[in-house]
Amino acid sequence: MIHDHAKSTSVANHAWIRARKLRKVYRKALRDGVQEIVPLAALDLEIARGDFVSLMGPSGSGKTTLLNLLAGIDAATSGELWIGDHNLVHMRRDALAAWRAKEVGIIFQSYNLVPVLTAFENVELPLLLSPLGRRERTERAMEALTTVGLADRAGHFPSQLSGGQEQRVAIARAIVARPPLLLADEPTGDLDRESAELVLQLLDQLNEREKMTIVMVTHDPRAAARARTRLFLEKGELARREEAVP
Amino acid sequence: MIDLNVLVRSGALALRMLMRSRVRLVLTVLGIATASFLFTAERSVRDGVREATQASAQETRLIVYRANRFCPFTSRVPEAYVDEIARIDGVASVAPMQIAVSNCRASLDVIVFRGVRAIDAERILAKRLRIKEGSLADFLARGDGALVGSALAERRNLRVGDRFNSAGVTVTVAGIADADGPQDRNACYVQLPFLQSALGGIIGGEVTQFEVEVSDPSELQAVAAAIDRRFANDRAPTSTRSERAFAARAAEDIVTISRFAGLLAYGALAAIFALVANAIVLSLEGRAREFAILQSIGFRAPSIAWMILVEAAGLSLCGALIGAGTAQLVLTFGHFGLGAEGVLVEFRPSLAGLTTSMLASLLVGVAAGFVPAILASRRGIAEGTRLA
Ligand SMILES: Nc1ncnc2c1ncn2[C@@H]1O[C@H](COP(=O)(O)OP(=O)(O)O)[C@@H](O)[C@H]1O
């Protein structure tokens, strides 16, 4: 099997997340032909397990595209994208969904929550896909809400929460199924300084205590400073990589 | 491949999300309920017309009418024909009957008086009427006694001992009887001489029709032909049909209208389709991001399609329950019966009608959700999450 072969050659001496010549092309049909947008040209990238990575770059440089590929919610055009022993580029939509349910938590910039569901119900969502019974689901969801400091808001609807609280509920939902990988696309982009600080502290804590691998897209240098590894994208390629001095 | 657990949980989730969108839910459900009410009412009309007029292989009853006459007021045949008819091969029994109606034209709440001889009441009516209140003896003992069909009694709220007047005839209720056919259930049986004199004696020695029972249902048409042949050259030629064929002719207008109403039923189903499709499609526009986020969490595309279908099913079932349920109540307490030329068509509630409407709404609703469900589940997740 391809996977076994790949495992034996790459897993042992390579990073957990590996992108090789990763390419994403969007084709837009125009009146006079097809326009190609290439947010990712031929990206090579490695991320170690347990790392806290910030992803920066000018607007339109392909940050969200890369994050979506890492999340398996968008399909690469060519290249390889390994996470553990899965090459996401060759996985089918269904397999990716099953993989996501176990392996990834995702936080978007805003409007993460289902508006007609309470904070608790939103956090419980990923667990509906697990074999856990109701009692365990409730326990886990409350535990996650406690982690983000919002246990007392369990019954509130998103419209009854502040932007910062919504974002923390989104974090609770992203971690409730205890995935090893957490992806965040400008999670503090819409927040005031204080709320942003709370969210960043949470991410720090999840990385340190729970050993979650975090990839966070951000525009904010202060937020990026939290990360151990800072990646800079430019025109669809990795322009620079900085490691924080321990 | 299909995880039953996830199926149940995502189905429940879809219903919960639906219940939380109050305005959308209430408006759509009310629309569906209205359409479903129409559909159920039409089913009842159709079933009633069928029961009264559709020929069946088990029929044994013939109505002998004056040829070329269509209204009980104009059909006159000599009462003396009774013996001639009784002698025809295949005739098991024959009863002369005088019919008087409060209204000959198609109308609700018609009273159909049926005058029968005492001897026929004992021999024939006693067998097919199930007397619930009063008795046959009371009926025979009183000159103005009436045996009232159960549907008529309910419609007019009649009890034994009540007196009532219609079409210039005043009777006293001596018994209330249930029966299998709509004509008996809606009849007001009185004694023949009483009815003849109440109508002014102008038709002495004449009756409106004969009711003939044949011994073998397969002989029905042959016996009818034999009767008409016998009187073809007599002073009052006859026209004999099965009771239901007779009803179909007499209630021709009602049959035509009900056929037209059948179109309304399809219209009602189309309305349900449009309402569900509209509610689903419109809501999906605003919820593309929501479904993309569910998928980013790990919900699979088929689960998304399933949730949308459950939502469509929930909407249509909810509407059908309210609409069809209301229709059943209205039919139950309204006791509707439409009469024309002495023939009655009943519009009654039925479990079959209720289940048919519910099923039809459900099927149409799910069908309406099908295409949007597939399309929504196939949409790119990244495109959805990029939407603000
Ligand atoms: N679905 C799409 N179709 C066409 N072009 C797209 C689509 N999504 C993103 N793009 C384009 O890809 C480029 C990279 O976008 P993105 O990854 O969102 O950048 P960033 O997050 O760094 O601002 C942009 O030029 C954007 O317009």
Ligand SMILES: [Mg+2]
């Ligand atoms: Mg972006």
